[in-house]
Amino acid sequence: MPQTVLLAEDDRAIRHALERALTLEGYRVTAVADGVEALAQAHTAPPDVLVLDVMMPGIDGLQVCRVLRAEGDRTPILMLTALVETQDRIAGLDAGADDYVMKPFDVEEVFARLRALLRRTGQNDTGGAPADAPRRAPEQTRERAPGQAAERTLAAAGLRMDPQARRAWRGGRELELTRTEFELLELLVRNAGIVLDHATIYDRIWGYDFGPGSKNLAVYVGYLRRKLDEPGAPPLIHTVRGVGYVLRAD
Numbered sequence: 001m002p003q004t005v006l007l008a009e010d011d012r013a014i015r016h017a018l019e020r021a022l023t024l025e026g027y028r029v030t031a032v033a034d035g036v037e038a039l040a041q042a043h044t045a046p047p048d049v050l051v052l053d054v055m056m057p058g059i060d061g062l063q064v065c066r067v068l069r070a071e072g073d074r075t076p077i078l079m080l081t082a083l084v085e086t087q088d089r090i091a092g093l094d095a096g097a098d099d100y101v102m103k104p105f106d107v108e109e110v111f112a113r114l115r116a117l118l119r120r121t122g123q124n125d126t127g128g129a130p131a132d133a134p135r136r137a138p139e140q141t142r143e144r145a146p147g148q149a150a151e152r153t154l155a156a157a158g159l160r161m162d163p164q165a166r167r168a169w170r171g172g173r174e175l176e177l178t179r180t181e182f183e184l185l186e187l188l189v190r191n192a193g194i195v196l197d198h199a200t201i202y203d204r205i206w207g208y209d210f211g212p213g214s215k216n217l218a219v220y221v222g223y224l225r226r227k228l229d230e231p232g233a234p235p236l237i238h239t240v241r242g243v244g245y246v247l248r249a250d
Contacts, residue, residue: 006047007031008038010056021107035059054081062095069096076117156192157236157249175227188247197244
């Protein structure tokens with residue numbers, strides 16, 4: 001079955017061109033011109049992935065994203081934006097978007113980002129571990145003896161995680177994490193004490209590197225720090241300048 005894409009773009013030329021390109025790529029596309037139609041379609045026939053233009057009349061892409069996330073809809077969302085300021089891109093991530101593409105864009109980049117999002121949700125999975133689970137670093141991979149139960153919880157630096165239930169706690173406080181935040185924290189917990197470089201994290205969480213100018217990783221690390229850190233307690237995620245990040249309790 002082809003993956004389904006809900007495309008919301010008010011620019012007719014861009015909408016038609018992208019709809020045609022996605023169709024030729026093998027997706028089944030529903031294209032609409034505004035946020036109202038996008039929400040109606042998402043409720044009527046939930047797609048595998050949404051592509052939303054940020055700037056649309058009436059209900060814009062950010063509002064569509066916020067409504068769906070507030071309803072508990074975790075469908076991957078790729079934002080299209082002509083806004084170049086970092087703060088504008090952060091606003092999209094804050095609204096619950098999973099990724100973004102800057103206009104003007106190369107359609108091959110759109111394809112690549114959609115493939116990465118669908119891998120994370122299992123839509124392109126060909127077997128094995130769930131596509132949305134971070135791939136383990138070799139140092140942390142442990143074989144189980146025959147008949148041994150699958151791991152239930154992870155623990156490091158005062159954190160506890162249940163990957164199957166997608167729940168996490170610091171001490172007795174449960175953390176409210178988005179999908180990407182959970183995956184990033186799980187990767188850090190599995191590799192506690194090990195410095196993970198930017199390229200490794202991008203590959204294991206997003207499936208590709210956004211490039212040297214990307215702020216995506218720094219944005220999500222910032223989100224996690226705000227949710228993890230407690231007054232008077234040491235920070236858990238540390239920046240290793242020029243390299244990456246490490247989880248440890250100092």
